Amino acid sequence: MEDEKNRTGPLMIALQYNDLFDLDSISASTNTEDALPKGRAVAFVKAVQTVNERLVEQNKSESLLFEVILIAKECSEEIKMKIVESVKYYGLEIGKFFFFKKEELINTLQSNKVKLFLSTDRDDVCEALHTGIPAALLYEQSDDHVLSQLKVIFSGDVIGFSEDSLDSLSDFGFSETQIETLKAAKICMKEFAVLIGQMKRRFGQENSPLCICVLTAWGSTNVCVSALKTLREWGLDVDEAFCLAGAPCSPILAVIKPHIIWDGGLHNMRDLSAHS
Template sequence: MQVKDEYFKIMEDKKSCTGPLMIALQYNDLFDLDSVSTSINTDALPKGRAFTFIKAVQTVNERLLEKNKTESLLFEVILVAKECSEEIKLKIVESVKHYGLEIGKFFFCKKEELINTLQSNKVKLFLSTDKNDVNEALHSGIPAALLYDQADDHVLNQLKVIFSGDVIGFSEDSFDSLSDFGFSETQIETFKAAKICMKEFAILIGEMRRKFGQENSPLCTCVLTSWGSRNVCASALKTLREWGLDADVAFCLAGAPCNPILAVVKPHILWDGGFHNMRDLSTQS
């Protein structure tokens, strides 16, 4: 009976999670402004850390439309720019056109307006390389994750998403006990906020992933348990399945450094709430 109730609950969640899947980026992640002078005379801004992400997202959309021309569950990317000059605004729009990037909307706002901009556009995921922006969004109830730094144009035909097995696998009681292992109250609250925000995105990604076969999929989902035990990893996989997502790959590191795994997988999205920085803490049993 419990399984049946859970099934109907997931179905209800899916009804309220209709496409498109809105993702927000910041312009300084999409373009590398550090390598250009104040007076911008180039034809287009240099590619930034989010460039391979955009290309991978477009590949997923193209493959979905190949399967169904009327597909509505697609990625839509909006670009947010904080505190930039009129010259930069114009160059951002020109550069997006130059590279053929599919950006749904542009928002130029003040720094303090970022959260309101994300909320008003019902963003399903805010990506940033700035951990402070990610934490602020999470604590405001906005799904947010780290945009993993992609230094080169490696494989562009597959979007890779890593979910934290630590965040998903811990129960409410387990989160509260993390203070005994050296986690601060702020970190624990961030982990709780991250888990709450992950569900809707995981449901939508799961629905997308099921539209493709096991091989040659443009979308790859992984679970990375960097600190917790095998039981925590198993709990995370079970929770994701309840949300409608079967992960393609799972890594249970039990306290081992995760950088070697990240260097091989090269994810575009690292949704971990900061757990990957906790390598020096003892392994949860």
């Protein structure tokens, strides 16, 4: 495995401003001097900051840290100023701000070598995946539910299948484009999993600020086991695993309350029955 001491950071994650702040609740009567209302991504940023703080506590020269950048599509100059001011007001550690036109999203992510693009917008996630950019769903949670750990769910359905097995998904109605997206997602997952694995090994098994889960939504137990083995080969230890075999995901997600759901775009694809 790559010498972890030679690994230089940061691990770049991109968020959208409308996930960090709740712009839908702003009205004409809103006091322009007030900070923007908190959005669903605030809990994620706080969890990331906790991981970074713990890493630096252990090693002041640590280079493998998260860096969050904030991107904003087509917003007014007034909102741009409010975004920057609100980030400072809430004490959120945002490395850079990028304001651009809607069609420049992919170029902005690529030029900044983003390791993970997080969004609650399923279409944006799929668009990024189709162009080879690592992307995942930001789980919709409010800042009222502050978690002590950064929780990441990896899709056992994507990781647990071999390339040949993914090709066979055409028999279940998946298009060639969707299958290629899943293959690309697995490659992206590996890079991120390796880096998270390095971070996780900085901490002991107990009181870790990182919690890694595997969720196999429609695959069989064998697929789930294969996913666990693959993640272990990538150097990432899993804390919790769930094999649902076609059962609804919502009850489990409501309990886990993850920050990140890596499902390779499965949320925009047709449901499948259990597959061995």
